Amino acid sequence: MSEKSVQEMTAKELLAYYQAKLDEEARQAKANGKLVCWSASVAPPEMCVAMDIAMVYPETHAAGIGARKGAMDMLEVADRMGYSVDCCSYGRVNMGYMELLKEEAMTGKTPEALANSPAARVPLPDLVITCNNICNTLLKWYENLAAELNIPCIVIDVPFNHTMPVSEHAKEYIADEFRNAISQLEVICGRPFDYEKFHQVRRQTQRSIEQWNRIASMSRYKPSPLNGFDLFNYMALVVCARSRDYAEITFRKFADELEEKYKKGESAFKGAEQNRIAWEGIAVWPYLGHTFKTLKNQGTIMTGSAYPNMWDLTYDAEDESLHSMAEAYTRTYINTCLDNKVAVLRRIMEEGQCDGVLYHLNRSCKLMSFLNVETAERIQEKNGLPYVSFDGDQTDPRNFAPAQYDTRVQALGEMMEQAADGGQA
């Protein structure tokens, strides 16, 4: 694919192109003896990218497998390994995938479940990097990967923010964690850290995030040119390529397209949007189409979600103390106190002019599910918007029932209609 044709691509084409390119680059890196790192989705990639390490993101990879209906094959491998259905399904899909890659590497034969999988082919890692700023399961999951593969595991430890704003000593601690990771990388790579490249990568990350935030801000328009489910799709690049220009190019194109759409008076919906909701929680990847269409069929558009907003990692790239970067990587809303979480969600609902909220009680994500009950009550107390919750799972299709989802979503639609009619049932 020539550079010229990249310039002619639509945002959707760019998304597919760069996703495939990232996977290919990781495979090439492996083939050429360069290092490959598997990384947690909100762990900082800046240090690894500065050291020219190819990055692979198991959460995004698992989500893709789920969306392509390939999760069950991986989950069955994880079942056989002994992982309970109560463990995170991203983790289980990834452990299953890793096991199959390992079997292939050890025997020279590709296991059938891997050969037939719709999963994008990614290579085994030479190191892993994880961070506890969005969940604690990521620590144990990555420790397991490192133990199974006998490879180094870099952990960026981030304290939980009981109070906001983030304290100076927390920022200093996290900046030290970054510096410690740099020292580990020097040992793993066997060469001095490239501080100049690190600076450039931080600048690039900020250019990508700026464009990402441009996209997210489009839902403030009414009718909205942005369908919130698109953020779930484009999220792949803010996770996997925010420190590369791939994300910046794609997001700029998409934001331009949305602005163009808005100027022409076009909305994300072909018909008129009846009401707007916030979606709290991770997508149900194996049923992404179903969850979207059920809402669409009743004229509901999703215009707010804090989940893609986790990658609003805006910081000062010129700050050599790394305090600003440290703050960005610790203020993710689920790593902060309930008051702040509620404030973040309320702001997202206000900006998206939402009429109701749909909470995903995600069996995989105990952290988000635990917080939803109190969060929902507090938010309703403040803004009075109706809400419902449904049981589901990010990648285990066995934990989601479409009919139950449909009933709850329809009831939410009826409650929003009731509120618009002045409260009469």
Added chain:
Amino acid sequence: MYTMGIDVGSASSKAVILRDGKEVVAGLAVQAGTGSSGPGRVLEEIAATSGLDLKDMAFILATGYGRTALPMADKQMSEITCHAKGVFFQDPSVRTIIDIGGQDVKAIALDDRGGIRQFYMNDKCAAGTGRFLEVMARVLEVPLEEMAEYHFRSKNPAQVSSTCTVFAESEVISLLSRGTAKEDIIAGVHFSVAAKACALAQRVGVRREVVLCGGAAKNGGVADAIEKELGAPLVVAQNPQLTGALGAALLAYEEMMRKERSA
């Protein structure tokens, strides 16, 4: 003007015909739900009872799990809205509804105009539902309609603590094998259902009047256990299995009124 509400659930199919949004002309239930002969049979039987045909209906509104599989319906709405409408029509003093259906148990809080303030439903689990009661009745070899009789004979209800239907079934089997009296096991089963329903009701906030509807409300033992568990008086809806279909028929009438106003 006649309107029809049809409520096709997982275990039964119900229909109500309403004249001018006020008078119930006919209403009945068939114990077979979506995907079975139930929906067809309930339509045939209500036609025979009322002497009215589908073409006599100005508007048909469907609800329940099988609501989207009924080609004759003009509109589909959720059972939450339909139950709220039906129960409030019967008793405007209702503020909390507990509905126990075949695979759902839900609590709905209403405002003083009958609007839905909040609702919570069971998660993806059969505990506390009508299906749970059916499984227990089968294990105990007691017909469902006789469960209440056993319940009121119980002096010392057994503890059935499992939240999983399969585990609760083995718990009941082990109680049977230990020689625990059937009436005590049945009362224990009813209290287990009540605990699940009351947890949801307490979550929405219990405000009087509290009305019980859904197929399980026909079992006086369940109603008794819920009343004791809630510590508040419980009203069992009239024809409790039909309140969803009644609400659907009322909402069908409102649809016609809205159409007439906008015409």
